Amino acid sequence: MTTRQQRIALRGRRLETVAAMATVLAAAALCGAVPVKEDTSGAGRPNERTTVAAGVSRPEAVDTRPPSPEPEPVERAEPVRLSIPQLGAYLEVFAADAEKDGTPPVPDEKEADKVAWYQGGPSPGERGPALLVGHLDTVEGPAAFAGLGSLKPGAEIRIERDDRSTVVFTVDSVEQYQKDDNYPNERVYGPTQTPQLRLITCGGGFTKENGYDANIVAFASMRG
Amino acid sequence: MKTRSLATVAAASAALVLSMAGPALAGGETGTGGLTVHPSTAGPGATVQITAHCKAGGQGTVASLAFEHSQAHTGGHHHGRHHHHDGRHHDGRHHDHNNMLDDSKPADGSTHHPTHKKGHHHHAPFASAKVMHQGLTPGKTYQVTGYCKDGRPLTGNFTFSGVSGGAHAGLGGLASGTQSSGSGMSTTTTAAAAAGGLAVAGLAGYLMVWRRRANADKA
Numbered sequence: 001m002t003t004r005q006q007r008i009a010l011r012g013r014r015l016e017t018v019a020a021m022a023t024v025l026a027a028a029a030l031c032g033a034v035p036v037k038e039d040t041s042g043a044g045r046p047n048e049r050t051t052v053a054a055g056v057s058r059p060e061a062v063d064t065r066p067p068s069p070e071p072e073p074v075e076r077a078e079p080v081r082l083s084i085p086q087l088g089a090y091l092e093v094f095a096a097d098a099e100k101d102g103t104p105p106v107p108d109e110k111e112a113d114k115v116a117w118y119q120g121g122p123s124p125g126e127r128g129p130a131l132l133v134g135h136l137d138t139v140e141g142p143a144a145f146a147g148l149g150s151l152k153p154g155a156e157i158r159i160e161r162d163d164r165s166t167v168v169f170t171v172d173s174v175e176q177y178q179k180d181d182n183y184p185n186e187r188v189y190g191p192t193q194t195p196q197l198r199l200i201t202c203g204g205g206f207t208k209e210n211g212y213d214a215n216i217v218a219f220a221s222m223r224g
Numbered sequence: 225m226k227t228r229s230l231a232t233v234a235a236a237s238a239a240l241v242l243s244m245a246g247p248a249l250a251g252g253e254t255g256t257g258g259l260t261v262h263p264s265t266a267g268p269g270a271t272v273q274i275t276a277h278c279k280a281g282g283q284g285t286v287a288s289l290a291f292e293h294s295q296a297h298t299g300g301h302h303h304g305r306h307h308h309h310d311g312r313h314h315d316g317r318h319h320d321h322n323n324m325l326d327d328s329k330p331a332d333g334s335t336h337h338p339t340h341k342k343g344h345h346h347h348a349p350f351a352s353a354k355v356m357h358q359g360l361t362p363g364k365t366y367q368v369t370g371y372c373k374d375g376r377p378l379t380g381n382f383t384f385s386g387v388s389g390g391a392h393a394g395l396g397g398l399a400s401g402t403q404s405s406g407s408g409m410s411t412t413t414t415a416a417a418a419a420g421g422l423a424v425a426g427l428a429g430y431l432m433v434w435r436r437r438a439n440a441d442k443a
Contacts (some may be wrong), residue, residue: 009437016433102267102357104391112395120362120386128363131387136394145393179390189385190265191363202394212394 050136050203052149052174052216061153061172062187062219071224073195074125074167079117081160082132087147093132093159095119104133104200112143122195124159125167125222129189129196136202136212145201149174149216157197157220169197169220176203178214188217195222259286259370259380262349267388268357273349274380280373282350290366290382294353355384362386 079093096105096116105116115134122128134145155171177183188198197220204214259282260275274294276282285294351370360366361384368380 013434013437016430019430021430098267098387099392101389102269102387103389104387106391106393109395118387122363133391133393137396139396141396143395177390183388183390185263185267185270185385185388186265189267189387191365191383200391200393202391206394206396211392215390215393 049205050149050212050214050216052176052203053152056150056152056174057176058153058173059175062175069224070194071222073127073222074165075163076123076126077161077163077165078119079124079130079132079159080162082115083158083160084151084155085158086151086155089144089147091115091134091144093117104131106133107135107144109135109138112138115144121189124161124169124197125165125195127193127195129192129198131189131198131200133200136216145199145216148199148201148218149176149203151199151218157199157218159197167195168223169195170223172219172221174216174218176214176216178204179212183215188215196220197222257380258372258376258378259368261368261380261382263388264381265383265385265388266355267385268355268360270355270388272353272355272382274351274353274368274370275347275349276370276372276378277347278372278374278376278378280376281347282370282378283373284351284371286351286353286368286370288353288366288368288382290355290360290368290384291353292356294351296351297349355382360384360386 078095081090082093083090092114094107094111094114094116096107096119098105098118098120104118107114107116112135115132117123118131118133122130124130124132134148135143136145136148137143151171151174153171153173157169157171159167159169161167177188188200197218199218199220201216202212202214203216204212206212258277260277262273262275263270264272266272272291274282274286283296285296287294353368363383363385365381365383368382370378370380372378
């Protein structure tokens with residue numbers, strides 16, 4: 001025969017047990033629901049790919065002639081800052097030479113939040129394609145050009161130059177190309193009649209041995 | 225009379241258009257020059273392929289201030305022999321050893337099969353060249369010269385871009401499979417940490433209460 005006090009105590013213990021178990025189960029479920037960061041190198045995930053967003057690729061916008069009036073090129077000046085309002089990016093730009101293997105310059109890992117401008121080519125605002133290269137990410141997290149693949153046609157890119165002028169560009173298209181023998185050098189680096197920008201970062205699949213296997217390129221032309 | 229004059233104008237226009245389109249219809253991508261350089265824009269150290277748009281096909285090496293050296297393609301089936309040449313000193317006259325002006329003779333002393341001369345690979349690259357590593361001006365277009373097998377001189381253009389190939393602009397692989405920024409990853413980490421903390425706190429609390437009750441029962 002149990003007393004009233006014992007029954008209350010027993011009920012209390014059961015209640016505590018249920019509450020504790022519910023807490024543990026809820027926490028376990030929450031942990032299971034979120035993705036786990038297993039391998040920061042990405043080596044174990046070769047099949048995952050970084051691609052451009054739907055609707056941002058408009059090759060015909062790059063190939064067609066610019067709208068009239070054509071923008072007048074401006075005199076050469078080094079770019080010092082780049083802003084992309086759509087991405088909330090405001091980035092430092094520095095001048096650099098091509099890499100030893102002839103590919104466009106890229107910032108050091110320590111400067112992954114900055115953008116390299118290829119000083120062997122046109123500056124932003126001069127006639128031709130100005131090349132600006134930024135990292136997509138580092139082992140620590142996203143870098144300067146994270147999100148470039150989602151840049152929408154029509155998005156604005158502002159370049160501040162060391163002559164205190166600002167030139168404004170409009171995104172025409174965002175493309176992704178494999179880094180192989182079929183890389184479209186002429187399309188990306190070839191001469192153009194008007195001042196243009198090429199914002200370049202990495203994309204595609206990633207392996208620890210070879211890095212990313214593609215480039216994401218945002219084509220932009222200067223506003224008239 | 226009016227109809228007749230209109231017909232004449234139309235015929236003249238058609239003839240003009242066809243004459244202008246002739247080279248294009250013949251497969252030439254470089255207009256009247258006859259040489260196609262692929263890629264026509266490249267950076268230092270890149271290898272470009274040269275195709276001749278002439279009936280006899282191209283022969284020998286090509287020359288350009290933009291090239292370190294060029295190499296004739298003998299098709300591999302011609303004993304695999306290649307001809308190396310410093311394109312910077314090419315004047316088109318010292319290729320006699322290749323018989324490049326005489327299509328009736330083999331270029332490398334080997335025996336050509338007659339079918340090769342019928343040009344089943346006339347539109348395949350007949351030479352390749354390596355772009356100079358130094359001394360070129362980015363954005364500048366350089367002339368490329370070569371020859372048809374019948375001796376006709378050919379020209380094409382090559383633009384030095386200063387760079388070529390894809391940029392190595394990603395270090396971590398964190399963005400694979402997503403285009404989102406890193407804020408998603410930090411949110412994930414925060415959620416996992418909160419959930420883990422909650423679980424540990426709950427378990428510890430339960431054990432403490434259970435132990436207290438157990439001790440009380442014993443007493």
